[in-house]
Amino acid sequence: MTSATAGTGLTGADFEKFRDYFYKRTGIQFSESKRYFVDKRIDNCIRASGYDSFAGWFGALRLGDKPALLQELINQLTVNETYFLREDYQFDALLNAVLPEVLKNRSRIPGPIKILSLPCSTGEEPYSIALRLLEEWPHIDTVDVEIHGADIDSEVLARARHASYGERSLQRVPKPWVAKYFNLVGAGRYQLDESIRGAVTLHQINVCDTATMRNFRDFDVVFCRNVLIYFDELSSRRAAENLYGSMRPGAYLFLGHSESMSRISPIFTPTRLPEGIVYQRPTGAK
Template identity: 75%
Template sequence: MIRAAGGLSDVDFGRFTDYFYRHTGIHFTPAKRYFVDKRIDNCVRNSRYDTFPHWFAALRTSGKPDMLQELINQLTVNETYFLREDYQFDALLSAVLPRILAARGDPARMAGPVKILSLPCSTGEEPYSIALRLLEEWDQIDRVDVEIHGADIDSAVLAKAAHASYGVRALHRVPTDWLTRHFVPVGGGSYQVDQSIRDAITLHQMNICDTAAMRAFRDFDVIFCRNVLIYFDELSSRRAAENLYSALRPGGYLFLGHSESMSRISPIFTPTRLPEGIVYQRPAGAT
């Protein structure tokens, strides 16, 4: 039984983490006990159930997807800000996009837009950062159609991404003149991304480990999937890598977080060394 200051028993923790792993691919070790206990406690307190066993039984048998979604929202980490690890955005503009255009030919005759996916996109800082860098610094933006998509497993952060209002901490790296051009003050020191940019970002709810659902994502030229694979075990990481591979066009590029390496997960991507660091590519001739 879960209590305000007690937490889960070892048996209950094991049962719960197995369940959560099967539904999300995220594995919590005993080192995360305090984090998990607190958030499950929140879920139980917010429900009509008075104990963990009653709540957990309902979660597994009630057929109510909102219970699982609340749990996912509680247990996923969403620490981000604008222009984070921006050396990879430098690589996107200086090397990756020029290579994509060279491979696809004259922009005026290209079949379809350049497609970029941010997964997980959290509260939206990453896809909006990509849009800002393109608008401010890419000299081809007026000639090339670009689609930017964001996806996340957490419905609550997607709602925040759609609203796109941010405070000082999230915006601390955004240049003042960009803030003036692309944001609207909304009070309390917060700013909202301009409507035209919000309308250009398509948001989706998606679990990167759900192979069947990920089939809806295809033909992306670039995917940013940063700082999420570190939360997966070997099996989930491999499944996620295969889903990302399928979502890319042949020749498409994958950016991982600075502490992540695809070479430790799967051999299906080709590592490409750029001045700014490593990017992973689906081989151009792959089918």
């Protein structure tokens, strides 16, 4: 197929070149069935950056001397659907089973317990972890905890730092928590209290980028939910290895309910908890 799609001027051959480029940069691969979604967002990027054709825009993108072009593209093409306390049974597992084991195994290791949420999107997941710990974990006043969030999308990270949410995003948050931790800032908009925002450190990172993932080390718990399903086999394996490298021996990894590490890599050990499956970096692993 060589005809161009209206708006972008993107031919079938152009789409193949773009898809290969984006895959190499992010690990995300789009099938032909996503063509309309991709074309529409590429068109938005071309118009926003002042180019009048796909060829000119893509040439500048590949040269790499305008990194803002790639970041805008990533922001357009990544999906960031989330809300507070999503898949809350995994937070139950964190409090009821995982953290007690972490505490027991870390009793002679100095430093805080470290938790990573990746991708964190607009912040609902790492902030949900903070709220559950503050409200329900009995050791929060005596144990140091670091919570980190990371995402490839600079736009959603900016929104996470501002931490202003609509009622749909807060629909599962108990009303007393909303009253205690959120401030009404407009019609149906609530901003998370600065004390909670300041307790979560946010980073921009691509989980498939091994070089930058090396900066993330010694995490006791990692949430990486509903992202590996967007990768092919090679990218999923690379992401799994990068996550493995970011974790302490014995650390725990939570995936989304439709994801299974057994289909990706054997390096993690599945552990069955009452709330479901969690994956561990084996103790003694280097």
